[in-house]
Amino acid sequence: MPAHRLFVPDADILAQAAVYAGILARVQGYGRDERMKALHDCVLFVQAMKHGVAVLTRNVREFDALLQMRADGRVLFCRT
Helix, strand or coil: CCHHHCCCCCHHHHHHHHHHHHHHHHHHCCCHHHHHHHHHHHHHHHHHHHHCCCEEECCHHHHHHHHHHCCCCCEEECCC
């Protein structure tokens, strides 16, 4: 993968993602293992918003909830 396509999340992205992951965990009643997955999804979502790109995913559960919290994000849902 070319280096210009790799982005390292900064402290601001990680902080925002942690807040959204905490909200998702409380609202949807996640267990311990699901919390870390939610954090990863939130980091992807916030980082995509920062760089102005869309996230392509099949994960409707988390990303639909994230879109309800931040309607300015862009997510494309796909089916298998």
